[in-house]
Amino acid sequence: MTNETTAISESETEYYDEVTYQQYRDEISETxxxxxxxxxxxxxxxxxxxxxGFQYDSMNSGEGETVRSFAHxxxxxxxxxxxxxxTSNNQIRGIQIQDGQILQATTYSDYYTLGIKADNTLVAYPPSISANNILQDGCLNTVTGFFPIIENGNPVDSSIFDGKNQSNEAHPRQVIAQLPNKDLLFFTVKGRTDLSKGMTYNDCIRVLQEFNVTFAYCLDGGGSTQSVVRGVLLNDPIDGDGxxxxxxxxxxxxxxxVTNARNLDATTYDLGNVNKKVSDLKADLNKMGAFFDNVQVVDNLNNINKSGLYWILGSATGAPSNDTSWGIIHMQHSPNNSLQIGFPFHNTLNGMRSRRTNPNQVGTYYNWRNL
Incomplete structure (x- = not known):
């Protein structure tokens, strides 16, 4: 037992703890x-x-692999x-270089190539630049996404991307960016849900400039957007009802x-499995309208018209009582048919309560009752 505990403890240190992440919300894009x-x-x-890296370590396998599977x-x-x-055969597009070896030399459409130099310096190359020239410029790895959006600390000329890759529409996005000290940022945008609409290219530029990045480039996005940190998928899937x-x-x-790969493998697998189960449960709840990513604070329960989680003070209109704050689950079936369940903040005489709309008087509720 002692050896197992020690081995697991040692394996946990084999991740880069320096890799950190944080979730934010942009109210302008509602994302x-x-x-x-x-x-x-x-x-x-x-x-x-x-x-x-590539799907099952082969650029041409054609199978495709989820980011979580690759990370594990x-x-x-x-x-x-x-x-x-x-998307029909999983064949990769554009110039592909891995560890200094050109694996695919053909550009794709008018999309730019992202080059990665030995010190992680990021460079975007227009389609007129060949794979050989990119390699000679010092890039040991390349991927082909879409377009750069920030270079030298400033937004690129919008003519590069305007009207392409649905750049003016709100979608999930995956953007890689760089700070002046060569630190990297991965900007993973949710989207296509009621809670998170997604971002346009200009939204991404606006937000990333707040982080003072010197460079930013749009990788593949939409339903392909996935970021995994130490076995945990950060953003929610879109396909298959989430x-x-x-x-x-x-x-x-x-x-x-890694010095103890077997134990680290088990740790990664367990973290990934737990995260996947939580993600699936969350997807099921989302289908019922319970959006747990963001609890909204409101001051009038009678005006809510969207299913979700809400928080109110006792002074709010329609509150079950005025002597405590309440967490509220609101389930909306139709404009005149909804159910609310209240959870008191203080564990006093107040128990859980519920109420529903009065079908005989549009826009009104029956009185709260104890559950």
Whole structure:
């Protein structure tokens, strides 16, 4: 028992603890997003390399692989989807270079190539630049997403992307960005839900400038958007009512040398499994209208017209009582048919209560009653 405990404890340190993430909300676009920070060096001043990997370690396997599956196989600290691809056969698009070897030299459409130099410096190349020239410029890895949106700290000329890749529409986005000190940011935008609409390119530019990035480039997005940190998928899937993670052809990732891979593999697997079960449960609840990502504070329960979780003070209109605050689940079937369940903040004589709309008088509720 002692040996097992020690081994697991040691394995946990083999992740990059320096890789951190945080969730934010942008009220302008009405969207939640994650920012994952990958420093250029760890706490011991060792370089943290950004790597380029493929579906089951083969660019041409055609099977596709979820980011979570790839992250588990490789025991990575972070992984994200990368290149665009043909969704019918999972064949990857554009110039692909891995560890200094050109695997695919053909550009795709007018999309830019993202180059990654040995020190993680990011560079975007227009389709007129060949794979050989990119390699000669010092980039050891490339992926092909869409377009750069920030270069040298400033937004690029919008003519580069305007009207392309649905840039003016709100969608989930995956953007890789860089700070002046070469730290990397992965900007993972949720979307296509009532709670998170998604972002346009200009939304992404506006938010990323608040983080003072010098460079930003749009990777594949939409339903392909996935970011995994230490076995945990940050954003919610879109396919299959929020339960199916999309298979993609390649990945950008960071991994730390592992001395006890077997135990770390078990830890990653367990974290991933628990996270997947929670994600699936959350998807089921979302279908019923309970959006648990964001509890809204309201001051009038009688005016709510959308299912979800709410928080009120005792002074709010329609509150079950005025001597405590309340958590409220609101279930809306139709404009004149809804049910509310209240949970008191203070554990006093107040118990859970419920009320429903009065079908004989539109826009009114029956009195609250104890459950």
């Amino acid at each position: 939640n997003y994650y920012v994952t920070k990958i420093p250029n060096k760890d706490k011991d001043q060792n370089f943290i390399k950004l790597n380029h 196989r490789k025991n990575v600290s972070f992984a994200a989807n990368a290149s665009i691809f043909n 339960k199916i993670e999309r298979k993609v052809p390649d990945f950008l990732y960071v991994v730390k040398n």
